Amino acid sequence: MKSKESLAITKDGKDFIRIKPFGSKPDKTEIKFSFISPSFRIRKFEENKEGGLLRYLPKDFGTAEHEITYHNSNRKNPNPALLPKYKNLEILRTPISNEIIELNLKNLLVPIPICRITVNKGSTKNYREKEKHQVINLTPKYNTTEIYISSAKYDVEEMRKRFPLIVGNLFPITTMDFLIYGAGMASESIFQKMFENDEPIISIESNLIGDFRFYYRTYEVQKLDKFRLTSDKIYSTENLIEFFNNLNYLELLGTTAVGFSNNRTDKINSKSAYKWDLEHLEKINFHKAYIKRWRRKFELSEYRLKSLNKFRSGIIFR
Numbered sequence: 001m002k003s004k005e006s007l008a009i010t011k012d013g014k015d016f017i018r019i020k021p022f023g024s025k026p027d028k029t030e031i032k033f034s035f036i037s038p039s040f041r042i043r044k045f046e047e048n049k050e051g052g053l054l055r056y057l058p059k060d061f062g063t064a065e066h067e068i069t070y071h072n073s074n075r076k077n078p079n080p081a082l083l084p085k086y087k088n089l090e091i092l093r094t095p096i097s098n099e100i101i102e103l104n105l106k107n108l109l110v111p112i113p114i115c116r117i118t119v120n121k122g123s124t125k126n127y128r129e130k131e132k133h134q135v136i137n138l139t140p141k142y143n144t145t146e147i148y149i150s151s152a153k154y155d156v157e158e159m160r161k162r163f164p165l166i167v168g169n170l171f172p173i174t175t176m177d178f179l180i181y182g183a184g185m186a187s188e189s190i191f192q193k194m195f196e197n198d199e200p201i202i203s204i205e206s207n208l209i210g211d212f213r214f215y216y217r218t219y220e221v222q223k224l225d226k227f228r229l230t231s232d233k234i235y236s237t238e239n240l241i242e243f244f245n246n247l248n249y250l251e252l253l254g255t256t257a258v259g260f261s262n263n264r265t266d267k268i269n270s271k272s273a274y275k276w277d278l279e280h281l282e283k284i285n286f287h288k289a290y291i292k293r294w295r296r297k298f299e300l301s302e303y304r305l306k307s308l309n310k311f312r313s314g315i316i317f318r
Helices: 156-162 166-173 188-196 249-254 273-283 288-308
Strands: 006-011 014-025 028-035 040-047 056-063 067-071 081-085 112-118 133-138 144-151 205-209 212-219 239-243 257-261 268-272 315-317
Touching: 014 205, 014 212, 133 144, 133 212, 156 166, 156 273, 166 188, 166 249, 166 273, 188 212, 249 273, 249 288, 257 273, 268 273, 273 288
Parallel strands: 006 133, 040 239, 257 315
Antiparallel strands: 006 014, 014 028, 028 067, 040 056, 067 081, 112 144, 112 239, 144 212, 205 212, 257 268
């Protein structure tokens, strides 16, 4: 199947955003966000240095006037950066955030989270369907979408066989709120969508965009729980594009506390997701060096993350 050139974000026949990879090298890319409707508030999530339960806190960065680009590090800039781009080229491009991961897509365990988009306001532009677009059409109810990326060579089925819990269960059902609250709270929007629909839903979809695979899901953010940042009225009234600190996404996902209930004893057997998956790899006699490498990586991450003493909800599978 021929790949598309870009993602088109639409709602009710109106046109809002294009998302397109550019400057691509083998297994490495950068991303351009073009705003058809200049109505999106930019929100970033940065490491919480103020104390409190949450690891990341939101900061607003004005309105997206023209474009935003997700850049990898280069000779001039030692760190990846999100940069606004203006039609007036004389305006200084002050970074929106440097707390983002390099888009090196080789040997991924799971796709990398890029952004979340919520559309509440309308657009003056009608969408004109084109073959080169992969359309993500939002609705008045399910007006939020998330975007992830991997290389075209990433084999999700193979990775599910190796890491059935992290790749097969946690990744499909946890929204980007996972980075703030943990897997339990972040899965509620997907489960709610399942309960509201008589027919089965697809939790996450994907398609080839250029030489890369983009993943996306749509849902309604949780607005009633006052503990959540999404209870803020802007999630019901404004157009938002949110960029999360994705530096430790995999480490957080792999060290999520996962419990399985025992129907005979009503007890919960709980441990980190990576431990369940590494036990699985040992049972199928996978390469010992591969298991050792991932165990070392996740154990170090688990030790460091526990020392931060931040709120993280786990998840129970019954």
